[in-house]
Amino acid sequence: MSALVREDKRGEADYTSLLVRPDEVQVSAGVFGTAPLYLIQVDEGLYGSWDLADLRAYLRPDRLNARAVARTLSRQHRYTADTLFDGVYRLTERATAVFTRTGLAIAYPEPAEHVLHPRRLRAGMDPTAAFEALLTGVMAEWRPTAKCVGVEVSGGADSGNVALSAAAADFAAVHAFGLLMGGRIGRLQRDRRRALVDHLGLRDTAVPAMQYPPFVPGGVRDRGLPHDPAGAFYQEAFDVMRAQVAARGCAVIFTGGGGDEVNAHHSRTNAELPPADHVPWLGPMATEALAQVNENVAPIPVLPVPTLMAFGLHNPAYLRLGIWPVAPLVHPRLIRFMEQLPHEHKRGKKMFRDRLQRAGLPESVAAPAEPENFLAVMESGLRTYGLPLLDDMLRDSLLVDLGYVDPDALARARDHAERAPVVPDLLCDTLALEVGLRSLV
Numbered sequence: 001m002s003a004l005v006r007e008d009k010r011g012e013a014d015y016t017s018l019l020v021r022p023d024e025v026q027v028s029a030g031v032f033g034t035a036p037l038y039l040i041q042v043d044e045g046l047y048g049s050w051d052l053a054d055l056r057a058y059l060r061p062d063r064l065n066a067r068a069v070a071r072t073l074s075r076q077h078r079y080t081a082d083t084l085f086d087g088v089y090r091l092t093e094r095a096t097a098v099f100t101r102t103g104l105a106i107a108y109p110e111p112a113e114h115v116l117h118p119r120r121l122r123a124g125m126d127p128t129a130a131f132e133a134l135l136t137g138v139m140a141e142w143r144p145t146a147k148c149v150g151v152e153v154s155g156g157a158d159s160g161n162v163a164l165s166a167a168a169a170d171f172a173a174v175h176a177f178g179l180l181m182g183g184r185i186g187r188l189q190r191d192r193r194r195a196l197v198d199h200l201g202l203r204d205t206a207v208p209a210m211q212y213p214p215f216v217p218g219g220v221r222d223r224g225l226p227h228d229p230a231g232a233f234y235q236e237a238f239d240v241m242r243a244q245v246a247a248r249g250c251a252v253i254f255t256g257g258g259g260d261e262v263n264a265h266h267s268r269t270n271a272e273l274p275p276a277d278h279v280p281w282l283g284p285m286a287t288e289a290l291a292q293v294n295e296n297v298a299p300i301p302v303l304p305v306p307t308l309m310a311f312g313l314h315n316p317a318y319l320r321l322g323i324w325p326v327a328p329l330v331h332p333r334l335i336r337f338m339e340q341l342p343h344e345h346k347r348g349k350k351m352f353r354d355r356l357q358r359a360g361l362p363e364s365v366a367a368p369a370e371p372e373n374f375l376a377v378m379e380s381g382l383r384t385y386g387l388p389l390l391d392d393m394l395r396d397s398l399l400v401d402l403g404y405v406d407p408d409a410l411a412r413a414r415d416h417a418e419r420a421p422v423v424p425d426l427l428c429d430t431l432a433l434e435v436g437l438r439s440l441v
Helices: 052-058 066-074 127-140 157-168 183-200 235-247 284-292 305-320 332-340 347-358 375-395 407-419 426-439
Strands: 004-007 013-021 024-029 037-042 045-049 088-091 096-100 103-107 148-152 173-180 203-208 252-254 324-326
Touching (some): 024 037, 037 052, 037 096, 052 088, 066 284, 127 157, 127 347, 157 173, 157 183, 157 347, 173 183, 375 407, 375 426, 407 426
Parallel strands (some): 148 173, 148 252, 173 203, 252 324
Antiparallel strands (some): 004 013, 013 024, 024 096, 096 103
């Protein structure tokens, strides 16, 4: 296990540190959580990897963490040291794992401090210009590390601002990458992306996401390749895009991750969790564990919780290709700036959209009437490939055998989905978990 360290001029660091003493090993993480580390004790040894599939020789799909399974099936995800597997722990941001003769334990840090109330702007202060300088400066710090960089460009305000700063940061080469949705929304998205990349003169690669929906033949799930069962719904499409990033020789990929969170009109420290959707096919093991979904949750982090959780879903696949993913909108300096910013500059992402317009981009790019989403891609995957998989699951299922899924209720949901105009998207969570667990057997 080696240390990954990146220091910047203000002393912030993205790292995993390893301290070895007689009869004790300590593993600690920094604030960024870019590469989540998974740890397991096996006999007298400690094993770890940022890719859960690397540990598959030590995983037991019949020994699961019930509350983690219940979170996954009910879409009540939490940022925690828990993983789906008993005895396997995620090293969360600023946490320390301590391994001694008595076993492996995770010590959570103190809650991170945040600015709880916005401040008044000084007279003559231009927040958009300050934001632009701050974001571009954070991204430019990667210039000595990566001559060629990529930018995920979705067509939205978040990735649009990241693309503006990537172009301004004077990298030797900047490539744009994105997934194109289908239908009318996809056509509007394509026009927005084209306006942005042409305006900035970026080399662009777009992948039609509708050709690579969840469970598509040839994808990681269809082939049964070992992967994290809690991985992203749209892994198949992103895998195709990530291969293009690697083919262009990009050492770093900038993403628009965290834009929603830093523009939220409330403090992320006390935001209430949304109510959970009812999942009628939960079995007795999952139903009982629902009462525990809020146990062992990590304390308030420096970065927004949804962003850290997204890192765990998306980043390992980039790292496997030797690409370092960076979400500059949630750099601690940007977070602190946004927390202090008066709400009127964040409402509807006003400041982000103002910057796009100042750069000369049209209203259709700065404030699209119909933003892109993945719903049609998910529906296509579930309808075409997911329902046959569901039939297989009804015949033979780990989740059913272990009591996490009720087969009769799942069969009723399957019959309903066949006739319904839209397949319930919660079925994707169950199918993805089943397929992922089987990939590690």
